[in-house]
Amino acid sequence: MTNQGGVTFGFISDQHPIINDMVNSIKKMVAAHSVQKCFLVNNTFAARPDVPNIMVSLNCPVNERKIKVPCRGLACTHFLCFDAAAYLVKSLCENRWTCPLCHKWTPFHELCIDGYFLHVLQSGLLEQLDFEIKVHRNGAWSVPGREYQSISYISA
Numbered sequence: 001m002t003n004q005g006g007v008t009f010g011f012i013s014d015q016h017p018i019i020n021d022m023v024n025s026i027k028k029m030v031a032a033h034s035v036q037k038c039f040l041v042n043n044t045f046a047a048r049p050d051v052p053n054i055m056v057s058l059n060c061p062v063n064e065r066k067i068k069v070p071c072r073g074l075a076c077t078h079f080l081c082f083d084a085a086a087y088l089v090k091s092l093c094e095n096r097w098t099c100p101l102c103h104k105w106t107p108f109h110e111l112c113i114d115g116y117f118l119h120v121l122q123s124g125l126l127e128q129l130d131f132e133i134k135v136h137r138n139g140a141w142s143v144p145g146r147e148y149q150s151i152s153y154i155s156a
């Protein structure tokens, strides 16, 4: 069900003022960029020594739309993110705070913004129909089909 372009779970919209307030307070918790890069290189590629790059979805696993505010739990060790507002609405409605990706208990105060995804989403280089990126071993990323435009990830 949609409401003014937002997504409604039960009776709360992801554009509800309370949800906006909660998203804004999560935005103050941006995990350090360098930490994000360590996650990427160490966790994502460590188990795959022969893989030069991986495809990473920009879609939220909760509402299956492109992520607006990239979020995950402080205890999460995966590279993928979910949308902050979609997660808040779902968790409030279901009264269950578990990460949709790793299923760890992820209460509101343990949510943070993912610096890497934020950098990608705010780069201005994504087009409306770009729903995934290719992330390279060195931390650079590119849009599939537009590899000539490989973007170096700038760590803090």
Ligand SMILES: [Zn+2]
Binding pocket: 072, 073, 075, 076, 077, 078, 099, 100, 101, 102, 103, 104
């Ligand atoms: Zn997780």
